[in-house]
Amino acid sequence: MTMLEKTTTGGPGGGEDDAVLTVDDLRITFSRGGKLIHAVNGLSYTLRRGRMLAIIGESGSGKSVSVRALMGLLPPSAYITGSARLHDIELIGRSDKAMREIRGRDVAMVFQDPARSLNPTMSVGAQITEALRMQSEISRKAAAERAVELLKLVRLPAAERRFHEYPHQLSGGMRQRVMIAIALAGNPKVLIADEATTALDVTTQAQIMELLVDLQERLGTAVILISHDLGLAASYADDVLVMYAGRAVEHAATSTLFRNVRMPYTKALLGAIPQLTTVPHSQLTVIGGQPPDLSALPTGCPFRPRCPKATEKCEEAPPLDEHEPGHWYACWHPVSRDDPALTGGAIDETAPEVAGPPANADTEDASAAADEHEEVVR
Ligand SMILES: Nc1ncnc2c1ncn2[C@@H]1O[C@H](COP(=O)(O)OP(=O)(O)OP(=O)(O)O)[C@@H](O)[C@H]1O
Ligand code: SF4
Ligand SMILES: [Mg+2]
Numbered sequence: 001m002t003m004l005e006k007t008t009t010g011g012p013g014g015g016e017d018d019a020v021l022t023v024d025d026l027r028i029t030f031s032r033g034g035k036l037i038h039a040v041n042g043l044s045y046t047l048r049r050g051r052m053l054a055i056i057g058e059s060g061s062g063k064s065v066s067v068r069a070l071m072g073l074l075p076p077s078a079y080i081t082g083s084a085r086l087h088d089i090e091l092i093g094r095s096d097k098a099m100r101e102i103r104g105r106d107v108a109m110v111f112q113d114p115a116r117s118l119n120p121t122m123s124v125g126a127q128i129t130e131a132l133r134m135q136s137e138i139s140r141k142a143a144a145e146r147a148v149e150l151l152k153l154v155r156l157p158a159a160e161r162r163f164h165e166y167p168h169q170l171s172g173g174m175r176q177r178v179m180i181a182i183a184l185a186g187n188p189k190v191l192i193a194d195e196a197t198t199a200l201d202v203t204t205q206a207q208i209m210e211l212l213v214d215l216q217e218r219l220g221t222a223v224i225l226i227s228h229d230l231g232l233a234a235s236y237a238d239d240v241l242v243m244y245a246g247r248a249v250e251h252a253a254t255s256t257l258f259r260n261v262r263m264p265y266t267k268a269l270l271g272a273i274p275q276l277t278t279v280p281h282s283q284l285t286v287i288g289g290q291p292p293d294l295s296a297l298p299t300g301c302p303f304r305p306r307c308p309k310a311t312e313k314c315e316e317a318p319p320l321d322e323h324e325p326g327h328w329y330a331c332w333h334p335v336s337r338d339d340p341a342l343t344g345g346a347i348d349e350t351a352p353e354v355a356g357p358p359a360n361a362d363t364e365d366a367s368a369a370a371d372e373h374e375e376v377v378r
Contacts, residue, residue, distance in 0.1 A: 020222045021047040026082035035295040039065045041246040052223040054237035062246035072099030105186035112195040114175035118167040125163030131185035150181040173204035194226045245292045245302035251328040262334035309333045
């Protein structure tokens with residue numbers, strides 16, 4: 001296949017040999033109050049060994065539901081089709097029992113709220129030891145030793161002492177480190193962090209992100225980072241996938257995407273790009289217009305009702321194609337560098353057509369931002 005031929009499960013950063021997780025045409029529908037809610041609508045991507053993929057998108061775009069499906073954590077009301085292969089193992093359609101064998105050992109997840117995920121009546125050491133003994137047949141003593149090793153790996157200060165402490169005795173950042181240690185107990189190939197640092201202060205957030213990057217590099221774990229924080233995605237992720245209405249609309253290496261945004265929705269979301277270097281924690285911009293009703297999606301491009309570039313052509317759904325090497329996007333009229341209608345901020349249907357700095361300044365700032373982030377982080 002040539003570089004620019006259509007691919008549905010593409011993703012930047014290496015050959016097929018590196019693929020750890022291949023998600024192909026994943027669709028998830030809930031039945032609620034007599035309506036069908038189409039939460040995920042043909043999501044496809046490849047996650048590669050040792051890489052961090054940030055999934056970003058507005059609230060309700062299907063980020064959490066799509067990763068919970070990989071873990072077998074959706075309620076029975078979810079109807080799931082498509083495929084998600086972890087190496088050769090198909091994750092979709094497995095029984096609960098079969099999924100329990102995968103969960104923790106092959107794919108593990110860290111959630112936003114460690115206080116609720118940890119058992120308040122057990123010491124953190126006992127909780128990690130239990131997780132280890134669920135994953136493999138080892139003695140209690142060996143598991144306890146490994147638990148202390150894991151606490152050191154996640155850089156918990158005074159690991160031996162903390163082993164005996166209870167969750168309420170630890171700070172929020174320490175509890176999140178314990179959750180990561182539990183997630184690592186099974187030596188997973190994929191670690192999913194869903195808003196895992198959102199509840200933490202900015203300094204602790206950065207420390208946890210650096211820990212994830214360190215683990216990714218040392219253990220070769222592939223990481224999926226779900227976050228509303230563009231600064232985190234720009235600073236730490238290797239690749240970024242933008243979701244809208246349950247599908248991927250743009251996907252590229254982080255530096256490529258931030259230098260050369262092509263999809264109007266991404267452009268609107270990243271209205272704050274020029275400030276990324278000065279404001280390392282930038283939330284996604286609020287976009288004008290209504291988010292899509294997932295029970296009544298429009299035909300064609302789902303962003304059409306909010307997109308100032310929409311034409312009749314957009315009544316036909318644009319495929320997610322690799323239009324430029326390593327850069328996938330789904331749009332009939334991609335944003336160009338000198339496109340005056342979409343520079344410098346959110347798309348707001350009530351706002352004047354040209355908002356913010358001129359096109360070139362925006363693009364150059366974005367490139368500089370991406371470069372600086374690369375230098376700092378890599
Ligand atoms: N159990 C459920 N039953 C019905 N609908 C659901 C269920 N879980 C999620 N949904 C719907 O699926 C859609 C996607 O939800 P999801 O939690 O994946 O969004 P998200 O992108 O993670 O948003 P956020 O950024 O707010 O976390 C939402 O419209 C949500 O209401
Ligand atoms: S396909 Fe059309 S409606 Fe969709 S983002 Fe591109 S220009 Fe806008
Ligand atoms: Mg979510």
